[in-house]
């Protein structure tokens with residue numbers, strides 16, 4: 046694609062990156078076939094190619110974003126299916142991230158939209174506030190029918206009961222069983238610690254069993270992805286810097302050998318810290334170091350290897366529908382590993398139709414664009430239920446919450462099943478199944 050940026054514009058490092066991305070696009074349109082919003086809406090401007098044109102125009106003109114551009118960029122899930130499909134290697138993720146930051150800087154949203162986004166950016170990354178807001182959500186549920194559409198969507202996603210606080214999410218080091226093989230920092234996360242603390246508990250048990258010291262670092266918190274995808278660059282960079290500092294201070298300053306993440310969107314963001322902070326003289330080198338040691342939990346378990354002769358006696362042979370979260374399959378290019386681990390642990394893994402399509406969760410998307418999100422969820426659930434699974438597994442709390450809101454089949458994190466298969470407790474969600 047031909048571009049017309051001025052030399053002054055190209056002096057900005059983000060614009061220079063976007064220009065090189067834009068030049069790779071050859072307008073072939075292959076990406077439209079796998080874009081969830083184009084598949085649903087059939088509008089070229091809701092396809093990757095259409096959005097790339099809109100972003101090019103907006104960034105080249107250097108003017109405030111228009112309402113039309115904002116509408117179509119907001120509808121993008123950042124699922125990155127287009128990056129998997131594109132034969133020309135167009136890095137849509139960095140382009141749309143830049144576009145969103147430009148929108149956030151230059152566009153004044155309607156008041157309600159602004160308020161809602163500010164609320165989401167304030168609450169979700171702070172577990173104590175999120176916990177408090179869920180109590181508020183229960184109180185507000187009876188009045189849901191008269192509330193605006195987006196608030197209704199938020200109330201609908203609030204869980205029926207709040208799990209207890211987990212000791213695993215407090216800063217400390219959980220020692221390896223037997224000989225230590227690796228020092229691992231765990232990103233405890235933010236919303237996940239409130240919604241499903243059992244995921245971190247299973248992760249710690251499994252990694253301890255496989256010979257890892259696992260540390261939850263004091264001072265580490267949200268990875269920054271929630272605000273990053275809303276174009277709030279400064280806040281996301283601050284979150285990244287706080288985590289990097291906290292992790293590198295572990296083990297008396299020796300730092301970890303791996304950073305493990307069990308939420309795929311957060312994992313993608315931590316792997317992107319090096320890019321996010323590349324122009325910051327203080328943080329660029331530490332950020333690149335952290336990104337290089339970041340691993341999804343499935344990658345790390347594959348590296349360590351599951352123990353031979355798993356304790357499967359007496360366990361039922363369950364059929365698992367594995368939902369591949371977008372940030373894992375399209376963002377981190379991790380596709381086979383979780384399924385292979387589940388199969389090695391003795392589960393029957395069923396392939397679901399249209400595995401490339403997003404479930405509609407996409408970070409805060411199901412809160413901000415609930416109508417499209419609901420259509421995608423229903424399509425995903427229908428595809429999953431077609432294979433008649435006993436249980437659904439996914440590597441992302443967002444997908445788990447979204448899918449669980451549309452099905453009665455239990456939804457677990459992959460790591461909960463692997464922990465169970467290697468000697469951990471049976472996940473409570475499976476009581477009904479087994």
Ligand code: SF4
Pocket residue numbers: 079080081082083091092093096120121122123124125126127128137
């Ligand atoms: S990230 Fe997903 S929704 Fe956005 S343009 Fe690409 S395929 Fe479409």
Ligand code: SF4
Pocket residue numbers: 069070071072073074075076077093094097127130131132133134135
């Ligand atoms: S597939 Fe790649 S090159 Fe083709 S239009 Fe989409 S982004 Fe551009």
